[in-house]
Amino acid sequence: MPAAATAVPERVVLAARPQASLRLYAVPPAGAGPDCYLRWVPLLPPWIELCSVALPGRGTRAGEPSLTDPAYLSARLAAVLDDWTDPRPFAVFGHSAGALLAYEATRHLRRTHGRPPALLAVSSLSAPHLDAYTADLPPRLTAGLAGLRELVGPIPEQLLADARLMAAACTPLLADLLLLLHYRHHPEPPLPVPLALYGGELDPVTGLRPLQAWNDLVTTPASAQLFPGGHSYLHTATKELVGHLTDVLGTVINRPVATA
Template sequence: MQLPGRGRRSSEPSFTDSRHLATSLAHVLDQENDSRPYALFGHSLGALAAFETSRRLRRARSAPPVLLALSALPAPHTARFRAIIPHCLITGDLVLTDLIGPLPQELCDHPESAAAFGVPLLADLTLLLQHRHHEEPPVESAVALYGGCHDPVATPDDLATWNDLFTNAADPTLFPGNHTYPIDQPKPLTERLVRDIQAAYGKPLVPAKPSCP
Protein backbone atom coordinates (compact mmCIF):
# COMPACT_ATOMS: atom_id res chain seq x y z
CA MET A 1 0.00 0.00 0.00
CA GLN A 2 1.35 3.41 -0.98
CA LEU A 3 0.93 5.85 1.90
CA PRO A 4 0.46 9.60 1.42
CA GLY A 5 3.72 11.55 1.30
CA ARG A 6 5.59 8.77 -0.50
CA GLY A 7 6.21 7.71 -4.08
CA ARG A 8 3.42 8.62 -6.43
CA ARG A 9 1.55 10.19 -3.50
CA SER A 10 4.42 12.45 -2.47
CA SER A 11 2.32 15.59 -2.99
CA GLU A 12 -0.16 14.50 -0.30
CA PRO A 13 0.38 15.23 3.41
CA SER A 14 1.67 12.30 5.45
CA PHE A 15 -0.32 10.76 8.29
CA THR A 16 0.64 11.93 11.78
CA ASP A 17 -2.17 10.15 13.66
CA SER A 18 -2.03 6.35 14.00
CA ARG A 19 -5.81 6.12 14.44
CA HIS A 20 -6.48 7.83 11.13
CA LEU A 21 -3.85 5.70 9.43
CA ALA A 22 -5.29 2.41 10.73
CA THR A 23 -8.85 3.44 9.88
CA SER A 24 -7.85 4.37 6.33
CA LEU A 25 -5.95 1.12 5.76
CA ALA A 26 -8.75 -0.99 7.22
CA HIS A 27 -11.23 0.78 4.94
CA VAL A 28 -9.10 -0.05 1.90
CA LEU A 29 -8.92 -3.73 2.88
CA ASP A 30 -12.66 -3.87 3.54
CA GLN A 31 -13.39 -2.32 0.14
CA GLU A 32 -11.31 -4.88 -1.74
CA ASN A 33 -14.25 -7.32 -1.73
CA ASP A 34 -11.75 -10.18 -1.83
CA SER A 35 -12.43 -13.25 0.31
CA ARG A 36 -8.98 -14.81 -0.13
CA PRO A 37 -6.70 -15.16 2.92
CA TYR A 38 -4.15 -12.37 3.26
CA ALA A 39 -1.13 -11.33 5.32
CA LEU A 40 0.14 -7.93 6.45
CA PHE A 41 3.83 -7.03 6.44
CA GLY A 42 5.02 -3.75 7.94
CA HIS A 43 8.53 -2.34 8.32
CA SER A 44 9.33 0.34 10.91
CA LEU A 45 6.26 2.62 11.08
CA GLY A 46 4.56 0.03 8.86
CA ALA A 47 4.76 -2.48 11.71
CA LEU A 48 2.62 -0.24 13.92
CA ALA A 49 0.30 0.45 10.98
CA ALA A 50 -0.16 -3.27 10.28
CA PHE A 51 -0.79 -4.07 13.94
CA GLU A 52 -3.31 -1.28 14.53
CA THR A 53 -5.04 -2.01 11.21
CA SER A 54 -5.52 -5.64 12.22
CA ARG A 55 -7.07 -4.53 15.52
CA ARG A 56 -9.30 -2.04 13.69
CA LEU A 57 -10.49 -4.84 11.37
CA ARG A 58 -11.22 -7.06 14.37
CA ARG A 59 -13.37 -4.37 15.97
CA ALA A 60 -15.27 -4.14 12.67
CA ARG A 61 -15.64 -7.96 12.65
CA SER A 62 -13.82 -8.14 9.31
CA ALA A 63 -11.66 -11.07 8.25
CA PRO A 64 -8.29 -10.94 10.05
CA PRO A 65 -4.92 -11.56 8.38
CA VAL A 66 -3.53 -15.06 8.63
CA LEU A 67 -0.14 -13.53 9.50
CA LEU A 68 1.18 -10.24 10.84
CA ALA A 69 4.85 -9.86 9.86
CA LEU A 70 6.35 -7.00 11.87
CA SER A 71 9.78 -5.55 11.22
CA ALA A 72 12.22 -3.16 12.91
CA LEU A 73 10.02 -1.55 15.56
CA PRO A 74 9.54 -2.08 19.31
CA ALA A 75 6.02 -3.04 20.37
CA PRO A 76 3.84 0.00 21.12
CA HIS A 77 2.98 -0.89 24.70
CA THR A 78 6.63 -0.46 25.71
CA ALA A 79 6.55 3.25 24.74
CA ARG A 80 10.27 3.01 23.92
CA PHE A 81 10.05 5.65 21.21
CA ARG A 82 8.52 8.17 23.57
CA ALA A 83 11.36 7.52 25.99
CA ILE A 84 14.20 7.97 23.49
CA ILE A 85 13.27 10.21 20.55
CA PRO A 86 12.16 13.38 22.47
CA HIS A 87 15.42 13.44 24.43
CA CYS A 88 17.43 13.07 21.24
CA LEU A 89 15.51 15.83 19.49
CA ILE A 90 15.81 18.27 22.38
CA THR A 91 19.48 17.66 23.06
CA GLY A 92 20.48 17.41 19.41
CA ASP A 93 21.80 13.88 19.90
CA LEU A 94 19.58 12.41 17.18
CA VAL A 95 21.86 11.48 14.29
CA LEU A 96 19.84 10.26 11.32
CA THR A 97 22.60 8.07 9.98
CA ASP A 98 22.71 6.22 13.32
CA LEU A 99 19.09 5.19 12.75
CA ILE A 100 18.97 4.38 9.04
CA GLY A 101 22.58 4.18 7.88
CA PRO A 102 24.49 6.34 5.37
CA LEU A 103 22.39 8.74 3.32
CA PRO A 104 22.61 8.70 -0.50
CA GLN A 105 24.86 11.43 -1.84
CA GLU A 106 21.92 12.82 -3.81
CA LEU A 107 20.24 13.82 -0.56
CA CYS A 108 23.34 15.62 0.63
CA ASP A 109 23.79 17.50 -2.66
CA HIS A 110 20.19 18.52 -3.42
CA PRO A 111 18.04 20.27 -0.76
CA GLU A 112 14.85 19.44 -2.67
CA SER A 113 15.60 15.72 -2.49
CA ALA A 114 16.53 16.02 1.17
CA ALA A 115 13.23 17.73 1.94
CA ALA A 116 11.23 15.10 0.01
CA PHE A 117 12.99 12.43 2.07
CA GLY A 118 12.95 14.22 5.41
CA VAL A 119 9.37 15.46 5.62
CA PRO A 120 7.75 11.97 5.60
CA LEU A 121 10.36 10.81 8.11
CA LEU A 122 9.49 13.66 10.48
CA ALA A 123 5.80 12.82 10.02
CA ASP A 124 6.57 9.20 10.95
CA LEU A 125 8.38 10.30 14.10
CA THR A 126 5.48 12.59 15.00
CA LEU A 127 3.00 9.73 14.56
CA LEU A 128 5.09 7.39 16.71
CA LEU A 129 5.50 9.99 19.44
CA GLN A 130 1.78 10.78 19.50
CA HIS A 131 0.66 7.15 19.48
CA ARG A 132 -0.90 5.91 22.71
CA HIS A 133 -1.35 2.18 23.15
CA HIS A 134 -4.77 0.98 24.32
CA GLU A 135 -5.11 -2.45 25.83
CA GLU A 136 -7.24 -4.95 23.93
CA PRO A 137 -7.40 -8.76 23.90
CA PRO A 138 -4.32 -10.33 22.30
CA VAL A 139 -4.33 -10.63 18.51
CA GLU A 140 -5.00 -14.20 17.38
CA SER A 141 -3.29 -14.00 13.98
CA ALA A 142 0.08 -15.70 13.64
CA VAL A 143 3.02 -13.33 14.08
CA ALA A 144 6.49 -13.15 12.51
CA LEU A 145 9.18 -10.79 13.79
CA TYR A 146 12.08 -9.48 11.69
CA GLY A 147 14.96 -7.10 12.34
CA GLY A 148 18.48 -6.04 11.48
CA CYS A 149 21.39 -7.38 13.54
CA HIS A 150 22.72 -3.86 14.12
CA ASP A 151 19.47 -1.90 14.27
CA PRO A 152 19.62 0.68 17.10
CA VAL A 153 15.87 1.27 16.83
CA ALA A 154 14.73 -2.29 17.53
CA THR A 155 17.00 -4.79 19.29
CA PRO A 156 16.07 -8.49 19.45
CA ASP A 157 14.67 -7.89 22.95
CA ASP A 158 12.60 -4.98 21.59
CA LEU A 159 11.20 -7.18 18.82
CA ALA A 160 10.31 -9.93 21.28
CA THR A 161 8.04 -7.54 23.21
CA TRP A 162 5.48 -7.89 20.37
CA ASN A 163 4.75 -11.37 21.70
CA ASP A 164 2.99 -9.78 24.67
CA LEU A 165 0.25 -8.61 22.28
CA PHE A 166 -0.44 -11.94 20.51
CA THR A 167 -1.90 -15.26 21.57
CA ASN A 168 0.92 -16.92 19.60
CA ALA A 169 4.62 -16.13 19.93
CA ALA A 170 7.59 -15.97 17.56
CA ASP A 171 11.34 -15.72 17.92
CA PRO A 172 12.77 -12.72 16.05
CA THR A 173 14.54 -13.48 12.78
CA LEU A 174 17.57 -11.26 12.29
CA PHE A 175 19.21 -10.24 9.02
CA PRO A 176 22.60 -8.57 8.44
CA GLY A 177 22.28 -4.78 8.51
CA ASN A 178 20.74 -1.91 10.44
CA HIS A 179 17.29 -0.31 10.38
CA THR A 180 17.20 -0.36 6.58
CA TYR A 181 18.24 -4.01 6.25
CA PRO A 182 15.43 -4.79 3.71
CA ILE A 183 17.24 -2.63 1.14
CA ASP A 184 20.34 -4.84 1.37
CA GLN A 185 18.60 -8.14 2.12
CA PRO A 186 15.50 -8.23 -0.14
CA LYS A 187 15.88 -11.85 -1.28
CA PRO A 188 16.50 -13.46 2.15
CA LEU A 189 13.71 -11.34 3.67
CA THR A 190 11.25 -12.25 0.91
CA GLU A 191 12.10 -15.94 1.12
CA ARG A 192 11.58 -15.96 4.88
CA LEU A 193 8.34 -14.02 4.59
CA VAL A 194 7.00 -16.51 2.03
CA ARG A 195 7.87 -19.42 4.35
CA ASP A 196 6.18 -17.74 7.29
CA ILE A 197 3.04 -17.00 5.27
CA GLN A 198 2.91 -20.61 4.07
CA ALA A 199 3.28 -21.87 7.63
CA ALA A 200 0.49 -19.60 8.87
CA TYR A 201 -1.75 -20.37 5.90
CA GLY A 202 -1.15 -24.10 6.20
CA LYS A 203 -0.41 -24.78 2.55
CA PRO A 204 2.08 -23.72 -0.16
CA LEU A 205 1.50 -20.44 -1.94
CA VAL A 206 0.57 -20.72 -5.60
CA PRO A 207 2.01 -17.97 -7.84
CA ALA A 208 -0.62 -16.10 -9.85
CA LYS A 209 -0.73 -17.03 -13.53
CA PRO A 210 0.09 -14.17 -15.91
CA SER A 211 -2.97 -12.79 -17.63
CA CYS A 212 -3.22 -12.73 -21.43
CA PRO A 213 -2.63 -9.37 -23.15
Protein backbone atom coordinates in the same frame (compact mmCIF):
# COMPACT_ATOMS: atom_id res chain seq x y z
CA MET B 1 -13.19 19.43 4.56
CA PRO B 2 -9.40 19.93 4.55
CA ALA B 3 -7.51 17.65 2.19
CA ALA B 4 -5.74 15.92 5.10
CA ALA B 5 -9.08 15.03 6.69
CA THR B 6 -10.34 13.23 3.58
CA ALA B 7 -7.08 11.62 2.41
CA VAL B 8 -6.96 7.83 2.59
CA PRO B 9 -4.39 5.13 1.82
CA GLU B 10 -4.60 3.66 -1.67
CA ARG B 11 -3.98 0.02 -2.57
CA VAL B 12 -1.07 -0.51 -4.94
CA VAL B 13 -0.78 -3.91 -6.62
CA LEU B 14 2.94 -4.36 -7.24
CA ALA B 15 2.49 -7.56 -9.26
CA ALA B 16 -0.98 -8.51 -10.47
CA ARG B 17 -1.52 -12.24 -9.95
CA PRO B 18 -5.28 -12.84 -10.10
CA GLN B 19 -4.79 -16.59 -9.71
CA ALA B 20 -2.78 -16.19 -6.51
CA SER B 21 -4.37 -17.67 -3.40
CA LEU B 22 -3.05 -14.99 -1.00
CA ARG B 23 -2.59 -11.25 -1.02
CA LEU B 24 0.43 -9.94 0.91
CA TYR B 25 0.23 -6.28 1.90
CA ALA B 26 3.64 -4.75 2.61
CA VAL B 27 3.25 -1.45 4.47
CA PRO B 28 6.14 0.95 3.74
CA PRO B 29 8.54 2.14 6.44
CA ALA B 30 8.80 5.73 7.62
CA GLY B 31 9.06 8.21 4.75
CA ALA B 32 8.85 5.60 1.98
CA GLY B 33 6.39 4.64 -0.73
CA PRO B 34 5.31 1.28 -2.17
CA ASP B 35 8.24 1.12 -4.58
CA CYS B 36 10.56 0.13 -1.73
CA TYR B 37 9.04 -3.37 -2.05
CA LEU B 38 9.42 -3.79 -5.82
CA ARG B 39 12.49 -5.99 -5.33
CA TRP B 40 10.23 -8.54 -3.62
CA VAL B 41 8.21 -9.27 -6.75
CA PRO B 42 10.54 -11.79 -8.47
CA LEU B 43 11.33 -13.44 -5.12
CA LEU B 44 7.75 -14.39 -4.27
CA PRO B 45 6.03 -17.55 -5.55
CA PRO B 46 3.05 -17.34 -7.93
CA TRP B 47 0.56 -18.06 -5.14
CA ILE B 48 1.33 -14.71 -3.46
CA GLU B 49 0.12 -11.43 -4.95
CA LEU B 50 2.21 -8.58 -3.59
CA CYS B 51 0.41 -5.36 -2.73
CA SER B 52 1.34 -2.25 -0.83
CA VAL B 53 -0.28 1.03 0.13
CA ALA B 54 0.39 4.57 -1.07
CA LEU B 55 0.03 6.97 1.85
CA PRO B 56 -0.62 10.71 1.51
CA GLY B 57 2.60 12.70 1.62
CA ARG B 58 4.82 9.78 0.60
CA GLY B 59 6.22 8.62 -2.73
CA THR B 60 4.02 9.53 -5.70
CA ARG B 61 1.63 11.30 -3.29
CA ALA B 62 4.32 13.59 -1.92
CA GLY B 63 2.33 16.65 -2.94
CA GLU B 64 -0.47 15.80 -0.52
CA PRO B 65 -0.46 16.65 3.20
CA SER B 66 0.89 13.82 5.33
CA LEU B 67 -1.33 12.12 7.89
CA THR B 68 0.13 11.94 11.39
CA ASP B 69 -2.84 10.61 13.37
CA PRO B 70 -2.12 6.90 13.92
CA ALA B 71 -5.72 6.05 14.86
CA TYR B 72 -7.18 7.69 11.76
CA LEU B 73 -4.59 6.24 9.39
CA SER B 74 -4.74 2.69 10.75
CA ALA B 75 -8.54 2.66 10.54
CA ARG B 76 -8.40 3.70 6.89
CA LEU B 77 -5.67 1.14 6.25
CA ALA B 78 -7.90 -1.57 7.72
CA ALA B 79 -10.51 -0.79 5.06
CA VAL B 80 -7.89 -1.35 2.35
CA LEU B 81 -6.73 -4.66 3.82
CA ASP B 82 -10.19 -6.19 4.24
CA ASP B 83 -11.46 -5.77 0.69
CA TRP B 84 -15.02 -7.14 0.54
CA THR B 85 -14.69 -7.58 -3.25
CA ASP B 86 -11.78 -10.01 -2.83
CA PRO B 87 -12.50 -13.17 -0.79
CA ARG B 88 -8.88 -14.37 -0.80
CA PRO B 89 -7.04 -14.47 2.52
CA PHE B 90 -4.51 -11.72 3.09
CA ALA B 91 -1.44 -11.16 5.22
CA VAL B 92 0.23 -7.92 6.27
CA PHE B 93 3.89 -7.05 6.74
CA GLY B 94 5.06 -3.74 8.17
CA HIS B 95 8.60 -2.41 8.55
CA SER B 96 9.48 0.32 11.07
CA ALA B 97 6.56 2.76 11.29
CA GLY B 98 4.69 0.46 8.88
CA ALA B 99 4.72 -2.22 11.58
CA LEU B 100 2.71 -0.01 13.92
CA LEU B 101 0.15 0.74 11.20
CA ALA B 102 -0.13 -2.96 10.34
CA TYR B 103 -0.72 -3.85 14.01
CA GLU B 104 -3.25 -1.11 14.67
CA ALA B 105 -5.11 -1.87 11.44
CA THR B 106 -5.38 -5.49 12.57
CA ARG B 107 -6.75 -4.38 15.94
CA HIS B 108 -9.23 -2.12 14.16
CA LEU B 109 -10.45 -5.06 12.06
CA ARG B 110 -11.15 -7.03 15.22
CA ARG B 111 -13.06 -4.16 16.82
CA THR B 112 -15.19 -3.74 13.69
CA HIS B 113 -15.67 -7.50 13.10
CA GLY B 114 -13.63 -7.46 9.91
CA ARG B 115 -11.57 -10.34 8.55
CA PRO B 116 -8.26 -10.84 10.35
CA PRO B 117 -5.05 -11.31 8.39
CA ALA B 118 -3.66 -14.82 8.00
CA LEU B 119 -0.38 -13.43 9.36
CA LEU B 120 0.81 -10.24 11.02
CA ALA B 121 4.53 -9.74 10.32
CA VAL B 122 6.31 -6.85 12.04
CA SER B 123 9.85 -5.66 11.44
CA SER B 124 12.34 -3.32 13.12
CA LEU B 125 10.03 -1.64 15.62
CA SER B 126 9.75 -1.90 19.39
CA ALA B 127 6.47 -3.35 20.62
CA PRO B 128 4.01 -0.46 20.98
CA HIS B 129 2.93 -1.16 24.56
CA LEU B 130 6.47 -0.43 25.79
CA ASP B 131 5.95 3.31 25.13
CA ALA B 132 9.46 3.41 23.69
CA TYR B 133 8.82 5.81 20.81
CA THR B 134 8.63 8.98 22.89
CA ALA B 135 11.83 7.99 24.70
CA ASP B 136 13.87 6.78 21.72
CA LEU B 137 12.97 9.11 18.86
CA PRO B 138 13.64 12.64 20.23
CA PRO B 139 17.36 11.97 20.88
CA ARG B 140 17.77 10.81 17.29
CA LEU B 141 15.87 13.78 15.93
CA THR B 142 18.22 16.13 17.80
CA ALA B 143 21.35 14.19 16.80
CA GLY B 144 21.41 15.61 13.28
CA LEU B 145 22.72 13.48 10.42
CA ALA B 146 24.05 10.80 12.75
CA GLY B 147 20.58 10.18 14.16
CA LEU B 148 19.04 10.28 10.71
CA ARG B 149 21.50 7.70 9.39
CA GLU B 150 20.56 5.34 12.22
CA LEU B 151 16.96 5.49 11.04
CA VAL B 152 17.37 5.33 7.25
CA GLY B 153 20.89 4.09 6.60
CA PRO B 154 23.46 5.79 4.33
CA ILE B 155 22.43 9.13 2.81
CA PRO B 156 23.68 9.86 -0.75
CA GLU B 157 26.07 12.82 -0.97
CA GLN B 158 24.06 14.40 -3.79
CA LEU B 159 21.07 14.46 -1.48
CA LEU B 160 23.03 16.14 1.29
CA ALA B 161 24.32 18.73 -1.16
CA ASP B 162 20.85 19.86 -2.29
CA ALA B 163 18.71 21.47 0.41
CA ARG B 164 15.52 21.13 -1.63
CA LEU B 165 16.05 17.45 -2.31
CA MET B 166 16.89 16.90 1.34
CA ALA B 167 13.71 18.68 2.41
CA ALA B 168 11.62 16.60 -0.01
CA ALA B 169 13.14 13.38 1.36
CA CYS B 170 12.94 14.36 5.02
CA THR B 171 9.41 15.79 5.10
CA PRO B 172 7.56 12.43 4.81
CA LEU B 173 10.09 10.81 7.14
CA LEU B 174 9.52 13.46 9.80
CA ALA B 175 5.75 13.11 9.34
CA ASP B 176 5.94 9.38 10.06
CA LEU B 177 8.17 9.97 13.08
CA LEU B 178 5.59 12.47 14.31
CA LEU B 179 2.96 9.76 13.84
CA LEU B 180 4.98 7.50 16.15
CA LEU B 181 5.34 10.29 18.70
CA HIS B 182 1.57 10.87 18.64
CA TYR B 183 0.88 7.20 19.34
CA ARG B 184 -0.48 6.07 22.70
CA HIS B 185 -1.10 2.38 23.30
CA HIS B 186 -4.50 1.36 24.67
CA PRO B 187 -4.55 -2.18 26.10
CA GLU B 188 -6.79 -4.75 24.46
CA PRO B 189 -6.90 -8.56 24.64
CA PRO B 190 -4.07 -10.26 22.71
CA LEU B 191 -4.68 -10.75 19.01
CA PRO B 192 -5.52 -14.33 17.95
CA VAL B 193 -3.43 -13.86 14.79
CA PRO B 194 -0.22 -15.70 13.81
CA LEU B 195 2.83 -13.46 14.27
CA ALA B 196 6.20 -13.19 12.55
CA LEU B 197 9.02 -11.04 13.97
CA TYR B 198 11.94 -9.66 11.97
CA GLY B 199 14.87 -7.35 12.64
CA GLY B 200 18.47 -6.47 11.92
CA GLU B 201 21.28 -7.96 13.98
CA LEU B 202 22.94 -4.55 14.35
CA ASP B 203 19.83 -2.38 14.55
CA PRO B 204 20.66 0.64 16.79
CA VAL B 205 16.98 1.58 16.98
CA THR B 206 15.22 -1.68 17.88
CA GLY B 207 16.99 -4.31 19.95
CA LEU B 208 16.03 -7.94 20.37
CA ARG B 209 14.12 -7.56 23.65
CA PRO B 210 11.78 -4.75 22.53
CA LEU B 211 11.20 -6.69 19.31
CA GLN B 212 10.35 -9.90 21.16
CA ALA B 213 7.92 -7.95 23.36
CA TRP B 214 5.46 -8.04 20.45
CA ASN B 215 4.70 -11.55 21.75
CA ASP B 216 2.86 -9.94 24.68
CA LEU B 217 0.24 -8.69 22.21
CA VAL B 218 -0.72 -11.98 20.51
CA THR B 219 -2.00 -15.35 21.66
CA THR B 220 0.64 -17.36 19.77
CA PRO B 221 4.22 -16.16 20.34
CA ALA B 222 6.90 -16.25 17.65
CA SER B 223 10.70 -16.29 17.71
CA ALA B 224 12.39 -13.21 16.29
CA GLN B 225 14.31 -13.81 13.07
CA LEU B 226 17.33 -11.50 12.76
CA PHE B 227 19.23 -10.75 9.56
CA PRO B 228 22.61 -9.12 8.95
CA GLY B 229 22.36 -5.34 8.93
CA GLY B 230 20.92 -2.44 10.88
CA HIS B 231 17.53 -0.75 10.96
CA SER B 232 17.37 -0.76 7.16
CA TYR B 233 18.35 -4.44 6.76
CA LEU B 234 15.19 -4.62 4.62
CA HIS B 235 17.27 -3.39 1.67
CA THR B 236 20.37 -5.53 2.21
CA ALA B 237 18.90 -8.89 3.24
CA THR B 238 15.91 -8.85 0.90
CA LYS B 239 16.24 -12.38 -0.46
CA GLU B 240 16.69 -13.93 2.98
CA LEU B 241 13.77 -11.99 4.47
CA VAL B 242 11.38 -12.77 1.61
CA GLY B 243 12.37 -16.43 1.68
CA HIS B 244 11.65 -16.75 5.39
CA LEU B 245 8.39 -14.82 5.13
CA THR B 246 7.27 -17.04 2.24
CA ASP B 247 7.94 -20.14 4.33
CA VAL B 248 5.88 -18.75 7.21
CA LEU B 249 3.02 -17.80 4.90
CA GLY B 250 3.08 -21.26 3.37
CA THR B 251 2.74 -22.74 6.83
CA VAL B 252 -0.17 -20.59 7.98
CA ILE B 253 -2.24 -21.23 4.85
CA ASN B 254 -0.97 -24.79 4.19
CA ARG B 255 0.75 -24.08 0.90
CA PRO B 256 4.02 -25.29 -0.67
CA VAL B 257 6.85 -23.05 0.45
CA ALA B 258 9.27 -23.15 -2.49
CA THR B 259 9.95 -19.64 -3.82
CA ALA B 260 9.81 -18.66 -7.48
